[in-house]
Amino acid sequence: MSAAPSAGPAPVRVAVIGAGLMGREVASAFGRWFALLDCPVRPELAAVCDLNPAALDWFRQVPTVRHFETDYRALLRLPDIDVAYVALPHDLHEAAYLEVIRAGKDLFAEKPFGIDLAAAKRVRDEAARLGRFVRVSSEFPFLPAAHRMFKLVKSGELGRIIEIRAAFHHSSDLDPKKAINWKRQVAHCGAAGVMNDLGMHVAHLPLRLGWKPRTVHASLQKIYRTRPDGRGGTAECDTWDNASLHTTVEIAGEEVPMTLEMKRMAPGETNTWIFEVLGTDRGVRHSTKEPKTLWTFNRGAEQTWTKVDLGFDTPFKTITGAIFEPGFPDVLMQMWAAFLAERSGVLGGRFGCATPDEAVAHHEVWAAALESQRSRSVVTL
Numbered sequence: 335m336s337a338a339p340s341a342g343p344a345p346v347r348v349a350v351i352g353a354g355l356m357g358r359e360v361a362s363a364f365g366r367w368f369a370l371l372d373c374p375v376r377p378e379l380a381a382v383c384d385l386n387p388a389a390l391d392w393f394r395q396v397p398t399v400r401h402f403e404t405d406y407r408a409l410l411r412l413p414d415i416d417v418a419y420v421a422l423p424h425d426l427h428e429a430a431y432l433e434v435i436r437a438g439k440d441l442f443a444e445k446p447f448g449i450d451l452a453a454a455k456r457v458r459d460e461a462a463r464l465g466r467f468v469r470v471s472s473e474f475p476f477l478p479a480a481h482r483m484f485k486l487v488k489s490g491e492l493g494r495i496i497e498i499r500a501a502f503h504h505s506s507d508l509d510p511k512k513a514i515n516w517k518r519q520v521a522h523c524g525a526a527g528v529m530n531d532l533g534m535h536v537a538h539l540p541l542r543l544g545w546k547p548r549t550v551h552a553s554l555q556k557i558y559r560t561r562p563d564g565r566g567g568t569a570e571c572d573t574w575d576n577a578s579l580h581t582t583v584e585i586a587g588e589e590v591p592m593t594l595e596m597k598r599m600a601p602g603e604t605n606t607w608i609f610e611v612l613g614t615d616r617g618v619r620h621s622t623k624e625p626k627t628l629w630t631f632n633r634g635a636e637q638t639w640t641k642v643d644l645g646f647d648t649p650f651k652t653i654t655g656a657i658f659e660p661g662f663p664d665v666l667m668q669m670w671a672a673f674l675a676e677r678s679g680v681l682g683g684r685f686g687c688a689t690p691d692e693a694v695a696h697h698e699v700w701a702a703a704l705e706s707q708r709s710r711s712v713v714t715l
């Protein structure tokens with residue numbers, strides 16, 4: 335009889351602060367960690383905290399969770415926590431992130447890493463001063479197609495880059511009866527609105543490729559000004575709903591147009607992430623609308639766009655059959671594997687999670703976009 339796989343080194347003890355939508359996804363990813371074949375680090379969900387005690391109840395079915403708290407400061411005093419994953423409304427990011435790292439824990443932060451640029455810089459600088467390991471959640475680069483596009487672009491095979499488009503589109507806000515929540519209020523979401531909410535998904539790959547905008551011209555839209563408040567009344571909806579940024583980046587000494595789109599009201603789009611880079615020799619294009627499909631352009635004797643189904647070609651290998659299609663929970667798990675592996679120094683050349691510097695850089699672009707909208711001009715960074 336063959337031996338069961340060894341449990342390996344002690345697990346990294348993780349606490350979730352903010353047991354909402356994302357906190358549960360993390361519990362789910364950890365719960366099937368055995369699906370990973372080559373991740374040398376193992377997490378254990380040890381604690382969960384939410385202001386709302388009812389939100390903790392779902393976590394009572396997770397066998398490893400031994401601490402249930404409603405005050406995250408109490409949770410941060412626990413000695414048996416190594417990493418805190420914080421998924422709170424944006425206005426709470428800075429205080430919570432600073433308290434996590436000052437309590438001696440490492441931090442997996444949610445985007446946008448602070449409500450604005452100043453907050454993001456303060457957290458980044460304090461983490462550097464304290465020497466804590468901090469990364470920011472952004473899962474789409476862990477899609478097989480994103481991963482393949484990243485490698486192809488970096489290889490230089492595209493020739494001279496002509497243009498870039500990165501987009502992330504939602505549509506449920508088209509329903510005027512959808513009740514307001516904190517993401518539609520500047521006080522909680524931030525002045526950058528949809529850019530704070532969806533922007534890291536759009537900016538992460540370009541920034542990792544070294545494409546930080548030099549100039550920004552923004553078209554920002556507020557589409558529905560009020561929404562039901564969920565209690566029979568109406569509330570003001572004051573955040574930007576849609577943002578289209580026409581930017582230029584410098585690539586190999588040339589100015590290249592790059593469009594960044596973040597939309598809450600894109601008819602028919604449910605969490606559609608799009609990335610496209612066109613070059614003089616080759617091009618790449620992917621949309622989560624066709625989750626396993628990568629389009630590549632080739633300029634040969636004839637010009638062709640070729641479509642290939644990638645299957646389950648993830649950075650960390652899994653038990654899942656190579657022909658099966660990946661989804662959101664799969665890439666979230668891959669992202670966590672990258673976070674934990676990098677924290678332990680065993681990432682081994684794989685794609686790493688978004689860094690505090692990248693989070694600061696993305697806020698710089700949104701600050702420029704707000705200024706561009708205000709002054710109706712092109713802003714130079």
Ligand SMILES: NC(=O)c1ccc[n+]([C@@H]2O[C@H](COP(=O)([O-])OP(=O)(O)OC[C@H]3O[C@@H](n4cnc5c(N)ncnc54)[C@H](O)[C@@H]3O)[C@@H](O)[C@H]2O)c1
Nearest residue numbers: 352353354355356383384385386389421422423444445471
């Ligand atoms: N990476 C992604 O794909 C992704 C997707 C959605 C949201 N997010 C990010 O995750 C974060 C949270 O968003 P969400 O959609 O999970 O929000 P959510 O509203 O579903 O959950 C937030 C939770 O925080 C709790 N909370 C509020 N104040 C608290 C406090 N002081 N102490 C403890 N708990 C408190 C709330 O009760 C709620 O349960 C945001 O930064 C958001 O941008 C990331």
